[in-house]
Amino acid sequence: MKFNHHMSMDKPVCFIDTGSDGKLRVQQSALQILQQIQQPVVVVAVVGLYRTGKSYLMNRLAGKQSGFALGSTIESKTKGIWMWCVSHPTKAGTTLVLLDTEGLGDVDKGDPKHDTNIFSLAVLLSSTLVYNSRGTIDNKAVMDLQYVTELSECIKVKSSDEDADDSSEFVKFFPSFIWAVRDFTLELKIDVLIITITTSSCYCAELFCYSSFLFSKHFISVIEYNFPRDCIQKFFPSRKCFTFPFPTAPENMSCLESLNSADISSEFLKVTDHFCQFVFHDSCVKRLKDGHTVTGRVLGHLAKTYVDTISSGAVPCLENAVIAMATIENEAAVKEGLQVYQSGMEKLKDSFPLELKDVSSEHQHLSSTATQAFMKRSFRDTDGKNLKSLEVGNVRSFRMMVNH
Known part of the structure; x- marks a missing residue:
């Protein structure tokens, strides 16, 4: 909002x-x-x-x-x-x-x-x-x-x-x-x-x-x-x-x-x-x-x-504050990205049954949209650890859906 x-x-x-x-x-x-x-x-x-x-x-x-x-x-x-x-x-x-x-x-x-x-x-x-x-x-x-x-x-x-x-x-x-x-x-x-x-x-x-x-x-x-x-x-x-x-x-x-x-x-x-x-x-x-x-x-x-x-x-430190900020914001960014992916996949369920290639195509599209949502909020994810966490979460959600 x-x-x-x-x-x-x-x-x-x-x-x-x-x-x-x-x-x-x-x-x-x-x-x-x-x-x-x-x-x-x-x-x-x-x-x-x-x-x-x-x-x-x-x-x-x-x-x-x-x-x-x-x-x-x-x-x-x-x-x-x-x-x-x-x-x-x-x-x-x-x-x-x-x-x-x-x-x-x-x-x-x-x-x-x-x-x-x-x-x-x-x-x-x-x-x-x-x-x-x-x-x-x-x-x-x-x-x-x-x-x-x-x-x-x-x-x-x-x-x-x-x-x-x-x-x-x-x-x-x-x-x-x-x-x-x-x-x-x-x-x-x-x-x-x-x-x-x-x-x-x-x-x-x-x-x-x-x-x-x-x-x-x-x-x-x-x-x-x-x-x-x-x-x-x-x-x-x-x-x-x-x-x-x-x-x-x-x-x-x-x-x-x-x-x-x-x-x-x-x-x-x-x-x-x-x-x-x-x-x-x-x-x-x-x-x-x-x-x-x-x-x-x-x-x-x-x-x-x-x-x-x-x-x-303790004495407030600008560097520590930025690190703390990055942790909070990046965790929230991962959560936001996962939410984008999962809500998109939930909507896709309404169209089942679908060919696996169609589901895979939608998975790729939603993964890309989720990454964009993540990038908009994240900062200082220098080692890409948080982005990797988002990608792993998306794949896990995808597998659970396909298996069900």
């Missing part, structure tokens, strides 16, 4: 949350939704400190006024990771999967690794990662990106050498990176250095295009100020920055989703529109390490693999 416009979800659902044992888990109801999506998926995840207005942007990307919960109090509204699947507005035959993540940096959570795990999952599952912050791009804003610097310890590309640092490979598989700076003040402050820019020239500026002197050692001698920026440049294949002015008067901030556009700053709406158009146009379909296109079904399997790995205390 294909996921089409009529099946778009009318509201988000919880995708990944924390169980009573304190460990992350994938919600079965969300997996069931993803199982139905056979289209390629573009996955956009938003991360950032709590109370920075992440959910508003995700609602705009969904083309809705509301959906993801907007937190107007100090309490973080979004727990775990929530998912919203909608038809992609500009890419036909593609589903847009929006992931809204729990706000980072809430000291009341207890488990210091929880935020890092949520951030890592957002990186692993998305094809575009939106990092949302508020205020100025200053030393603190850069240091808040500590989660990026921890990725080399939280994600592995290859399973062969557990201790090796293979973070130089991240750029081949990581999502594109967008920094959305909310309630932006027009001064970029780095210690005593102040650079004033205009919104029009910055809201779509290449991220860190001015970093060579903003963060240069002439102005800042402490190397850790450069570290998060270096990691972003090293890990993510493309980087973009959007700066959003204050959307409305302070007293209206708590009811942003219910405001008429007349009550929202035209400049804010303009930047939001630019942001959405950029995401729609430039966000790629999610792909696996070997370039295989990810469908909704595969995304669900991936999420389960990564979450189970993290919950077991």
Whole structure:
């Protein structure tokens, strides 16, 4: 069954949350939704400190006024990771999967690794990662990106050498990176250095295009100020920055989703529109390490693999995830091929008695059709083991039928 416009979800659902044992888990109801999506998926995840207005942007990307919960109090509204699947507005035959993540940096959570795990999952599952912050791009804003610097310890590309640092490979598989700076003040402050820019020239500026002197050692001698920026440049294949002015008067901030556009700053709406158009146009379909296109079904399997790995205390590995995916999908592909063959043979029974040559001819035709069905779903069946399994199953079914 294909996921089409009529099946778009009318509201988000919880995708990944924390169980009573304190460990992350994938919600079965969300997996069931993803199982139905056979289209390629573009996955956009938003991360950032709590109370920075992440959910508003995700609602705009969904083309809705509301959906993801907007937190107007100090309490973080979004727990775990929530998912919203909608038809992609500009890419036909593609589903847009929006992931809204729990706000980072809430000291009341207890488990210091929880935020890092949520951030890592957002990186692993998305094809575009939106990092949302508020205020100025200053030393603190850069240091808040500590989660990026921890990725080399939280994600592995290859399973062969557990201790090796293979973070130089991240750029081949990581999502594109967008920094959305909310309630932006027009001064970029780095210690005593102040650079004033205009919104029009910055809201779509290449991220860190001015970093060579903003963060240069002439102005800042402490190397850790450069570290998060270096990691972003090293890990993510493309980087973009959007700066959003204050959307409305302070007293209206708590009811942003219910405001008429007349009550929202035209400049804010303009930047939001630019942001959405950029995401729609430039966000790629999610792909696996070997370039295989990810469908909704595969995304669900991936999420389960990564979450189970993290919950077991191990480090998620891209290579292992692809191997696990191949096993699941190839077994399902064999089953699908056998079903095509067996249902065809069952129909043939209605025409009995037949000459053996006619039955053999139909066997050849159905075997070919079953192989096509298998090839459509399988991947990385490099040694042909699964295809052989299908062929053996078809022959077995054929013999049973002839003997009866």
